[in-house]
Amino acid sequence: MAATGDEAAAMDSISREPTAVSAGLVTAASGVPQAERSDDPPETPSSAPKKPGTNSDGGVETAEEAVEPAEPDIDELCSDMFEKMAIFLQGELTATCEDYLLLENMNKLTSLKYMEMKDISVNISRNLQDLNNKYASLQPYLDQINKIEEQVSALEQAAYKLDAYSKKLEARFKKLEKR
Amino acid sequence: MASADSQPRFGQSVKGLLSDKVGSCSGDVIALTRQVLKGSRSQELLGQAARNMVIQEDAILHSEDSLRKMSIITTHLQYQQEAIQKK
Numbered sequence: 001m002a003a004t005g006d007e008a009a010a011m012d013s014i015s016r017e018p019t020a021v022s023a024g025l026v027t028a029a030s031g032v033p034q035a036e037r038s039d040d041p042p043e044t045p046s047s048a049p050k051k052p053g054t055n056s057d058g059g060v061e062t063a064e065e066a067v068e069p070a071e072p073d074i075d076e077l078c079s080d081m082f083e084k085m086a087i088f089l090q091g092e093l094t095a096t097c098e099d100y101l102l103l104e105n106m107n108k109l110t111s112l113k114y115m116e117m118k119d120i121s122v123n124i125s126r127n128l129q130d131l132n133n134k135y136a137s138l139q140p141y142l143d144q145i146n147k148i149e150e151q152v153s154a155l156e157q158a159a160y161k162l163d164a165y166s167k168k169l170e171a172r173f174k175k176l177e178k179r
Numbered sequence: 180m181a182s183a184d185s186q187p188r189f190g191q192s193v194k195g196l197l198s199d200k201v202g203s204c205s206g207d208v209i210a211l212t213r214q215v216l217k218g219s220r221s222q223e224l225l226g227q228a229a230r231n232m233v234i235q236e237d238a239i240l241h242s243e244d245s246l247r248k249m250s251i252i253t254t255h256l257q258y259q260q261e262a263i264q265k266k
Contacts, residue, residue, distance in 0.1 A: 092213070099225045106229070120247065130257070
């Protein structure tokens with residue numbers, strides 16, 4: 001019977017310990033400064049890290065939950081991690097965006113170049129049309145020049161024929177004169 | 180992309196498990212981002228477009244030079260036509 005009483009006391013002690021552990025967790029989560037913990041960890045039973053172990057009081061083995069003490073700068077580390085992750089991902093995506101921007105700028109410059117060439121082509125086309133119109137107004141004169149040139153050629157041929165005939169006539173005259 | 184460390188590790192602290200999990204999740208996110216960029220084939224297409232642009236630039240410059248010469252010749256023809264008309 002004494003052993004039964006001891007077992008009951010052990011069970012009571014076991015039932016009380018998890019509540020103490022949870023109380024310690026709540027205290028840590030609320031942001032209670034745990035500076036003393038780093039100096040004297042084994043002193044405060046509520047804030048000390050409880051290692052998984054067995055409680056073999058009264059011959060009953062129990063296991064305790066392993067609880068890590070919350071670090072005071074965990075939030076800062078987490079935010080730092082997410083910020084750096086965001087910066088890295090942004091950099092990965094920015095590289096492709098920069099390539100697209102480069103291609104866009106190249107396209108814009110090419111379009112400007114084509115616009116300049118278009119302006120030059122338009123000017124050339126207008127000038128050539130004016131020139132064609134002016135040459136059309138000069139066409140009668142050019143036709144007259146062609147006719148004159150043909151007549152001059154015909155006159156030249158006639159002159160050559162006359163020259164040849166006159167030379168023949170001269171030769172015959174001299175021959176007759178010698179007789 | 181599933182983490183290879185999905186099996187629970189016994190004998191490892193919660194902190195270690197958490198840090199491993201966070202590391203694996205970060206790696207998965209990075210791999211996902213790179214796969215998305217790789218699947219879009221944007222690098223290949225942009226590189227090909229840049230190469231074509233460089234090749235085209237030479238032809239564009241030659242064409243522009245020819246057009247400028249043509250404009251000069253047209254101007255000379257105009258001067259000659261005006262001289263003919265005056266005479």
